[in-house]
Amino acid sequence: MAARTVIEVSDVRKRYRLGVIDRSLVTDELAAAFARLRGKPDPRGDIHAVGGDQRAGDQFWALRNVSFNVAQGEVLGLIGRNGAGKSTLLKLLSRITLPTAGRIRMKGRVSSLLEVGTGFHPELTGRENIYLNGAIMGMRRAEIDGLLDEIIAFSGIEHHIDTPIKRYSSGMKVRLGFAVAAHLDPDILVVDEVLAVGDAEFQRRCLGRMRSVADSGRTIIFVSHNMFSVQSLCTRAIWLDKGEVRADDSVVTVVRDYLNECSAQTNEQVWTDADAPGTDEVRLMAIRAISADAEGLFSTTAAITIELDLQNHAITDFDLNIQLIVHTDSDIVAFISDMTESIGTAIWPVGANVVRCTIPSDLLNDGGYRISVLFQRKGNRHFLVQDAISIDVQEGPRRGAWFQKWQGALRPALHWVR
Amino acid sequence: MSDPMSGSGPLTQKKPMAVTVYTPASALRDPGLMLRSMFADLRASRELAWRLAQRDIKAQYRQSLLGYLWAFIMPLSTTLAWVYLNSSGIVKVTSTGMPYPIYVLTGTMLWQMFTEALQTPLGQLSASKNLLAKLKFPREALILSGIIKWSFNAGVKMLIIIPALFILGGSPDIHILLVPIILLAILLIGTAIGLFIAPIGLLYTDVGRLIPVVLQFAMYVTPVVFAMPADGFAAKLFRINFMTPVIVNGRAWLVGMEGSMLQEMALICAAASVLLFLGWVLFRTTMSVLIERMSA
Numbered sequence: 001m002a003a004r005t006v007i008e009v010s011d012v013r014k015r016y017r018l019g020v021i022d023r024s025l026v027t028d029e030l031a032a033a034f035a036r037l038r039g040k041p042d043p044r045g046d047i048h049a050v051g052g053d054q055r056a057g058d059q060f061w062a063l064r065n066v067s068f069n070v071a072q073g074e075v076l077g078l079i080g081r082n083g084a085g086k087s088t089l090l091k092l093l094s095r096i097t098l099p100t101a102g103r104i105r106m107k108g109r110v111s112s113l114l115e116v117g118t119g120f121h122p123e124l125t126g127r128e129n130i131y132l133n134g135a136i137m138g139m140r141r142a143e144i145d146g147l148l149d150e151i152i153a154f155s156g157i158e159h160h161i162d163t164p165i166k167r168y169s170s171g172m173k174v175r176l177g178f179a180v181a182a183h184l185d186p187d188i189l190v191v192d193e194v195l196a197v198g199d200a201e202f203q204r205r206c207l208g209r210m211r212s213v214a215d216s217g218r219t220i221i222f223v224s225h226n227m228f229s230v231q232s233l234c235t236r237a238i239w240l241d242k243g244e245v246r247a248d249d250s251v252v253t254v255v256r257d258y259l260n261e262c263s264a265q266t267n268e269q270v271w272t273d274a275d276a277p278g279t280d281e282v283r284l285m286a287i288r289a290i291s292a293d294a295e296g297l298f299s300t301t302a303a304i305t306i307e308l309d310l311q312n313h314a315i316t317d318f319d320l321n322i323q324l325i326v327h328t329d330s331d332i333v334a335f336i337s338d339m340t341e342s343i344g345t346a347i348w349p350v351g352a353n354v355v356r357c358t359i360p361s362d363l364l365n366d367g368g369y370r371i372s373v374l375f376q377r378k379g380n381r382h383f384l385v386q387d388a389i390s391i392d393v394q395e396g397p398r399r400g401a402w403f404q405k406w407q408g409a410l411r412p413a414l415h416w417v418r
Numbered sequence: 419m420s421d422p423m424s425g426s427g428p429l430t431q432k433k434p435m436a437v438t439v440y441t442p443a444s445a446l447r448d449p450g451l452m453l454r455s456m457f458a459d460l461r462a463s464r465e466l467a468w469r470l471a472q473r474d475i476k477a478q479y480r481q482s483l484l485g486y487l488w489a490f491i492m493p494l495s496t497t498l499a500w501v502y503l504n505s506s507g508i509v510k511v512t513s514t515g516m517p518y519p520i521y522v523l524t525g526t527m528l529w530q531m532f533t534e535a536l537q538t539p540l541g542q543l544s545a546s547k548n549l550l551a552k553l554k555f556p557r558e559a560l561i562l563s564g565i566i567k568w569s570f571n572a573g574v575k576m577l578i579i580i581p582a583l584f585i586l587g588g589s590p591d592i593h594i595l596l597v598p599i600i601l602l603a604i605l606l607i608g609t610a611i612g613l614f615i616a617p618i619g620l621l622y623t624d625v626g627r628l629i630p631v632v633l634q635f636a637m638y639v640t641p642v643v644f645a646m647p648a649d650g651f652a653a654k655l656f657r658i659n660f661m662t663p664v665i666v667n668g669r670a671w672l673v674g675m676e677g678s679m680l681q682e683m684a685l686i687c688a689a690a691s692v693l694l695f696l697g698w699v700l701f702r703t704t705m706s707v708l709i710e711r712m713s714a
Contacts, residue, residue, distance in 0.1 A: 095554040
C-alpha cells in the first residue's frame with residue numbers, strides 16, 4: 001500500500017506576544033484586524049524580520065519554519081524540552097489556534113486529547129459525564145449509546161457509575177475520562193502527555209489501547225516526556241528545539257540523540273563580549289559549577305558552588321536580582337534560589353562582578369540537573385539564560401542498606417529525632 | 419481489550435476523508451465558504467448544545483434548595499421594593515393604567531429576561547475558557563446552549579407569572595398566546611448585543627462588570643417600573659429606547675390588553691436580526707485569537 005500523506009505541515013510559524021494584553025490600544029487592534037482582512041502583514045510587526053533569536057521585541061516565536069509530513073498509519077512522537085514548542089504545535093494541529101504563517105493540511109476526522117475529562121461536571125454522575133464528555137469530543141448520542149458498556153468496563157468503575165463524580169478520587173476521574181477518549185474513532189489522533197496520570201496498571205492499558213488504535217491504520221501524534229513510552233509506541237520521532245525541528249528520523253535515532261544531548265555535561269560555559277547573553281545593561285559572561293570534592297567530582301555528598309561572572313554596563317541602581325532555576329532530568333523544577341533573598345539588594349559597581357551560590361552537600365539526588373539563570377529588573381524578567389549549564393551528580397558513599405535509585409527530585413539529609 | 423477491527427469500526431466503512439486546511443488567512447475573504455461553514459457548524463453543534471444546557475440546568479437545580487423558585491425571586495423582590503416606594507409616597511409613579519404591582523412585576527420580569535439574554539454569550543464563553551483552550555468543537559454550541567438555558571428559564575418564569583397575575587387581580591386573556599413573540603424578540607435583541615459584547619468582555623474583564631451598571635441605568639429609561647413620561651427630556655429617552663416597544667407590548671399582552679407600537683417593534687426585530695448575523699461573524703472571526711490570548 002502506498003503511504004498516503006494525511007498531515008502536511010508547511011513552513012508553519014507561530015508568534016505569541018509577550019506581556020499583558022492591555023498594553024495594546026483598541027485602535028492598534030483594529031488596524032491589525034483590517035490589515036489581516038486585506039491579506040497584508042500585521043502592522044504591529046513584520047514576521048520576516050526574525051533572525052536567529054526566538055525573542056524579538058515583545059514577540060516570541062514559539063514555532064519557526066516547522067515543516068513535516070505524516071503518512072497514514074504512522075505513529076509520530078514529538079519530543080523536546082519544556083518550551084520547545086510541542087504544546088503550541090499540538091494546539092495548531094488540534095485547530096484550537098491558528099498559525100501566524102504557513103499552512104496545515106489534514107485529511108480525515110481529527111480528535112485531540114490534550115487533557116482527559118474536559119468539561120466534566122462534578123454534580124453529574126459518571127454516566128451523565130460520559131455522554132457529556134463524548135459530545136464535547138464530537139461523538140454522537142447513538143455512538144455513545146452503543147459504546148457505553150464498553151466504556152464503563154474500560155474505566156473499571158462500574159459500581160460508582162451512577163454516583164456524582166464529585167465523590168470520585170482524582171484517579172477515578174482520569175480513568176473515566178480516558179475511557180471515553182479511548183473509544184473515539186478518529187482518523188488522526190493527537191495525544192498530549194495524558195498518560196502521566198493514573199497507576200501503572202492503568203498506564204499499561206492506555207498504552208495498549210493506543211497501540212491497537214495505531215495498528216488499525218490510524219495516524220497518531222504523541223507527545224511525551226517519557227522516552228520509554230515514546231519508544232514503545234512510536235515509529236518515528238520529531239525533536240523540537242527552540243521552536244524548530246532539530247531532528248526528524250526513526251524513533252531510535254532521535255531519542256538516542258536527544259538523550260545524549262540531555263546528559264551531555266557542560267559544567268562550565270564562557271561567552272565572549274560579542275555573544276554573551278543579556279542586555280546593554282548587564283551581561284552574563286560565564287557560569288561554572290565547582291565541586292568541593294577534592295577530585296572535583298560532582299557527588300551527592302559534596303557541596304557545589306555555582307559561580308557567575310557578570311559584566312555590569314549600565315546598572316547604577318539597586319534593582320538587580322538573580323535567580324538560579326534548577327531542573328531535574330525529568331523536567332521538574334527541583335528548586336529556585338533567589339539572590340536578594342539571601343544577600344539583599346546592593347549597588348553594583350560598573351564592570352566585572354562575580355556572584356557565587358553554594359548548593360550544600362546532601363541536598364541533590366544522584367542524576368542530572370540543568371541550571372538556568374534568570375535576571376530580574378524592577379521585579380520583572382530581564383532575561384533568562386535557559387539551561388546555562390548542566391551537572392551530572394554521582395552517587396556518594398551510601399549510608400543504609402538501600403542500593404537502588406532513591407525516588408525524588410532531591411535527596412536532602414534531614415534531621416530525625418527520637 | 420476489544421479487537422481493533424471489530425471494536426470501534428474499521429476504517430474501510432468510512433466515507434472519503436474530509437480535508438481540512440488552515441492558514442492564518444481571514445475567513446472573511448471567501449464569504450461563500452464562510453457562510454457554508456457557519457451553518458454547517460451550527461448544525462453540528464446542536465447535540466453538544468443540548469448536552470451542555472442539560473448539564474448546566476441539572477447542576478443548577480441539583481444544588482439549590484429553592485430550585486425553580488429562584489427564577490422568580492429577583493423580580494418579586496424588585497416588585498415589593500417598588501410597591502413599597504410607591505405606596506409610601508417616597509416615589510410617586512404617574513398613572514400606569516393597571517394595578518401598580520402588576521405593572522412592576524411584568525416589567526421587571528421581562529426586563530430581567532432581557533438582561534439575562536444579553537449577558538448569556540459572555541457568561542457562556544467565560545465559563546468555558548478551559549474547554550475552549552483544550553478542545554476543538556463548534557464554538558456555536560456554547561452560544562446555542564446559552565439560548566437553550568435561557569429559554570428554559572424563561573419558560574419557568576412564565577409558568578409562575580401567570581398564576582401570580584391572577585392573584586394580584588389581573589385578568590390575562592387570549593392575548594397571552596402572543597407573549598412568545600415577545601420572548602423571541604427579547605432573546606433576539608439580547609443575543610445580538612451580547613455577541614458584540616462577548617469578545618470585548620473576554621479580553622477586558624472590567625467590561626463584564628460594567629454591563630450591569632449600564633443595564634441598571636437603562637432600566638430607568640425603559641417603562642419597567644415607571645410609566646412612560648408624557649413629555650420632556652425623559653419622554654425622548656423613553657421613545658428612542660429600542661426596548662420600550664418590546665416591554666410595552668409584552669406587558670400589554672400579559673395582562674390582556676391590545677398591543678401598541680407594533681411597527682416599531684417589527685423594525686427593531688429586523689435590525690436586531692441583521693445585528694445578530696454580524697455578531698455571529700464577529701464571534702467566529704475573533705474566537706481563535708481570543709482563545710490564544712486567554713490561555714497563552
